Amino acid sequence: MHPKLLLVAGLSASSLVAAADGSERVLGVYLFHRHGDRTAKAWKPVNLTALGATEVYSSGSFYRSRYVAASAPAASRIAGLSADTAVLSQLEVTAPKDAVLEGSALVFLQGLYPPTGSAGVETLANGSKVEAPLGGYQYVPVDALADAASSAKSEDNAWLQGGSGCGNAVVSSNTYFTSAAYKETYDDSRDFYQRLLPVINGTYGADAANFKNGYAVFDLINVATIHNASIPASNLLDNSTRARLYDLASVQEWNLAYNSSEPVRAIAGSVLAGQVLAALQDVVDAKASAPKFNAQFGAYGTFMAFFGLAQLPAASPDFYGICDYASSMAFELVTSVADAKPKPEDVSVRFLFANGTAAEKGLKAFPLFGQSKDTLSWTDFKAGMGKFAIADTKHWCTLCGNTNGQCAAGNSTSSDGGATAQNTDGSGSGVSRPVAGVIGALVTLVVILGLQAAVMLFGGLRLVKKSTLAGARRGVETSEAGVKS
Template structure:
């Protein structure tokens, strides 16, 4: 829980900003999945509680950004019937996260009764009371994990040989030994230690939520539960972020690039730029981004693992009337630790600054310092040299030829990306669109997309299910 002092001070700042006549031009939301069963017990399932958390969060954001007359209604966003050209919803192909996205969207755009008259005057009613089919793009490059990024995986694994880790492993051994009986047969006694701090916390926490009784429950005092959470947070933070090693926070860097690209398209007035972009993921991406954006200066609570159904929103706003110019646009960051319907969505200052509303130019500049928004930058940071990365890196190595037309500024777009790179990125976008269509088929046709290897893999450093 964030400190009361921080909430009061930042709440006053947000209220001062809100006092002006302000229009919301667009929003980017990153959302954690809802409550689920423990990762150590396969298959992992989204619980009824988790589905309700995601759904109520969707309803909250509908009331904030979509319904007619809302204080923060996004300018031009369809208030009743989902306009798919205005929305971009993505998620990795993980059943828990995809299911959370679907539950969220049911709250964001609930069923609306519709019917059609056929040529023979027969009236046909839409199923499920007019259920609105908003596709969720199942994309591999969503900011969810370090999969496929060797440098990031190596960086995280190096934490397990660091003096900090070895010290925590030794200092906490007796504590975990005392709690080993609580875990029972779900984990061996040798696995109940700081190396698996998140898995231990996750298992015990899930048991307390869903079971009427837990073995050796008398050992789960408030102090011990606090310590379990604190140790899990320390372990996960160090696996997700390291100030001296950018590769470790690859998930946050990719997310940062997606945020800038999404909001930038609106600022630049790009045709059919989505007004609302929503991405779903796991808690480690939150941690990576918190570290990169220095949110821990605003509150030390950002070091902790965020609750299920937590969300952060980036509001693109202006006080100008009529068409907005970049110099009249600002960005506000807000965060809810848990489902937003029950936990206040609060504005916090990014990048260690004081103000919660940043000019677009400042926001973009600070985000660009750590963001990754093209394949070549990703390949270079991750150290990938095969497949698509091989072609991109070869292209980069040929930049010494000054007569290469690709190096001519005239052949570059406004953001400095060459037309060749733009073509590669265009291919990636095409794949994402294809994935969105596949998601629609899953919704309408009952198809399922399951990555079995990721469902069965469990290690202390794997937080793909958050």
């Protein structure tokens, strides 16, 4: 069984989502969702498994029962959202061009809006009837996404920052490999990883059995324990060993995803924050074109980056850990007034998280930004997110130190280069989810060259096809290996 974040333990009663006041209603929601169970990153291509598809489908069904279905509780059903037939103008679902993440989004949508059955039968002008295929399967598009929050082929990428396109974020993550904390953890865990060689030597040799590949080793063994009936030297994989593998991988990935003194390292979380603000701002402004249900699929690293920026470890130290497959976080936009268009001062935001599929784990509310309240006024939420959210392309370019491609165009004019999403004040142009990918695509060559130079500089790390750069966490702050199947 995959190690879990023990989010239930030690939580106060106030952390649980209480039954909302009968007068409360949900105006809109933004979900960020991890993919379901997949094959190991050590073996390309990485694919979504049947178990993974089941996980995200059940999550989609859960969110349907909460926000969409006519039978959903009045306090949580999204006002004005079509219950059975997907209305595309009310939905926006995005995922990177990645088999695992895009596939997860498609399966999720079938749980959210299942086939219509007999409702899919049409009568033509000549009187003949045509029944839609697949029992009335609903064709909800998943928009392509490739940006700093979730890069293209995320699940094939060996390194957390490998596809971010953000030069300064790449450099920042690389500095972890030269830190005293990294060296200490590397040395302390050397013998531990070497003892696991009988388990992983079908894929990795002695030179790769170390903390540098902490996530890699964890990922391979984790996948094997889920899917392989027979594992070499399985007697070495007792509960304490697997728990330590998870802890070390979490330490490494946390420090690669976030550092309080170098916010640019958490660029993925900042981009996500900007996207959440832009989407919810449109709902607050009651724009006719604003989708009421937004869902984005991405990798665990974006969760970690956002967790750090939003100070969620202050609510529970378990947020330091790698979240499980099919985890999701939800930003609910709520109001208690009956007005069709509530004023911004009458709107609040609640943050909720499920570690693993929400169908099994349920959603729990947590306070953001180190505060004590689970629900924040729109003004306070906007101010808190605005401290680290990427507002527009120019902002992204400045933080990342990128000067070519779209960033070069932005430097020569006052334009943001054509991005169309709203910024944090709801008035300017920002980094939209589909458009933000242009940035990463245009800077890829520069980032690759910079990464190669950094890898050669820092500790003799090698860029190899099936190995992963890694890193670590805890005292400071912060991917791939395996058992051959």
